[in-house]
Amino acid sequence: MKTHFRLGLFIFLTPVLLWLLLLIVVPHLELLMMSLQGKDDMGKAVWTFANYRHFFVEKIYWYTFVRTALYAITVTVLTFCVTFPVAFYITKVVSPKFSGFLTILLLMPFWVSELVRVYGWMILLRESGVINHLLVSSGLMDSPVEMLYNDISMLMGLVYTSMLFMVVPLISALEGMDDSLIEAAHDLGASPLTIFFRIIIPYAAPGITSGSIVVFMLALGNYLTPKLMGGKNSLWFTEQIYNEFIASFNWNQGAAFGFLLLALSSVIIWFGLKLSRQELGRALS
Amino acid sequence: MAPVLEIQNLRKEFDAFTAVDTLNFQVEEGSFFSILGPSGCGKTTLLRMIAGFQEPTSGTLCIRGRDMSEVPPNRRPVNLVFQNLALFPMMNVQENIAFGLKRQGVGKDEIRKRVDAMLERVDLTGYGKKNISQLSGGQKQRVAIARSLVLEPSLLLLDEPLGALDLKLREQMKIELKKLQAEVGTTFMYITHDQSEALVMSDRVAVMNRGRFEQIDSPRNLYANPATRFVAGFVGETNILPVSVVSRSPLKVVTSFGLELQATQVNDSSSDELDLFIRPEAIILQHDGGGDDFNRFSLTVRNILFDGSNTKILATIGASDYELTVALPQNEQFAHIGKGDVIDAGVHLSSCRCYPREAA
């Protein structure tokens, strides 16, 4: 019986372990080695911390790094603020008959690729775009303004592309919540605000955590949206990595940056979990 | 003493459907008041209006003399124990009970004291730190009641709180609830469709049917003198025989199989078609005495339903196929009765209660 069980476990686990090993562990080890290598004056490969030192010395790298982290956190918070009322409305306010339909309506835009969605926003926002055209032709504005290529348009694009990953865990968390919990709290003397912070948020906390983790990581690692919708000055750290790999062809430097980004996201998520007193296992289960 | 709850002409309509139909009643301070009625008769709707979750279509609702129409649920001096309990799963027992006190801004030490006292009262001392999921059904029940009771409401509303429990636990909780109410002295308003719960626990019971109260009375009176046909049929076990009037004052009726009986008319009615209600324990077997106001007939035993102290026999009356349920006295006097036996039996005319037949 016991050996049987072991064998079954082994058979099921092998593909997963292989996948983890070949696609995640091995490339990362390779990258780690690469990030710790450099060329000395003679052009010979040597072990060195120069790539990491470089990051801490050059201000531009630092600046982009912190900026990316702060903006990714902002995107996560904004996404939560935008999607929570939607999820609440769908699960608790509207009649159950329509909630399924509304969920599908909400997911519909995500059937097209991110690239197409970003181009959609660009068509709307750019100087010769739809919104400018409407504003000018209706006489509200004299001349079109550029609404693209700044931090706000970039944030909006990032929030838009991450919404799905927040709203789905929120809906499933809120769906499991019995309406009578809200009524019971109300009956025991809680105001709507207290009900929100003491009952609804704690109940949905695992959903909020898992949604936030996914959105944060996606925002941090996003390349397309900041590149297309952000301005010349809104550098995203992934663009730095791209530049090192592709433009400068400095793979060692790029690998070091990649590792720094990995460390950054791990630290911030660890910190967030500590702050909200959630457990990773429970949030993702 | 002024009543805790006073309801006048209260109505609730959902579209064309009237769930609660022009109710008028009062609940006395410190009493255990039950509302008994079949499923869908509007009990929950009435309770939710008192708690403030539903707005009456018309009528007034006063608690301790104060009109409640503009008061939201969190400001009403009533608390509701939900049918599914609605305990907060992300809080432990202590936090659940303290929730309402915190909202009232009670100090920390005071909260701890009152929560501990409440836990002791409901027999859960030492369970404060447990999670809700670690409790048994009966314990959850008591936490839910403690959570509301700790706020010392003017009126505690309970919506079928024992519905989810199994039979044995229900019997036990019935007694505990009654004891608890007597101890704390809070007015309880208890909803149930289980007549035994209502009769055992209450000081007064309102029998509800199709949104109306048919009778508000003490459990004893409800059982002994049901005011309407519905109450007679709903509260307690009973035998029903369709009869026609032979003569009035004194009332004499005849069954479809020709048995003539003296009876008591309850509702005034000119109808000649009546339904005769006889309680199983009102039928007396092998009775020698009895005067002119005693009806006599013979019973043929069809079946014996042995249930300890609650043993009954099923017997056909006279030459008919009508089956009556007869409760056996608790002594062993009738232990020898077997299937097929023919026994003399009788019933006093005051126990033969006639109600106008309901239009089917």
Ligand SMILES: Nc1ncnc2c1ncn2[C@@H]1O[C@H](COP(=O)(O)OP(=O)(O)OP(=O)(O)O)[C@@H](O)[C@H]1O
């Ligand atoms: N929101 C609503 N909209 C329409 N009809 C409703 C609504 N709530 C209740 N009803 C109807 O009102 C009637 C009374 O419902 P209520 O829940 O008060 O019954 P109840 O006596 O509590 O029954 P039960 O013992 O099954 O809980 C039912 O026929 C129900 O269909």
Ligand SMILES: [Mg+2]
């Ligand atoms: Mg109900």
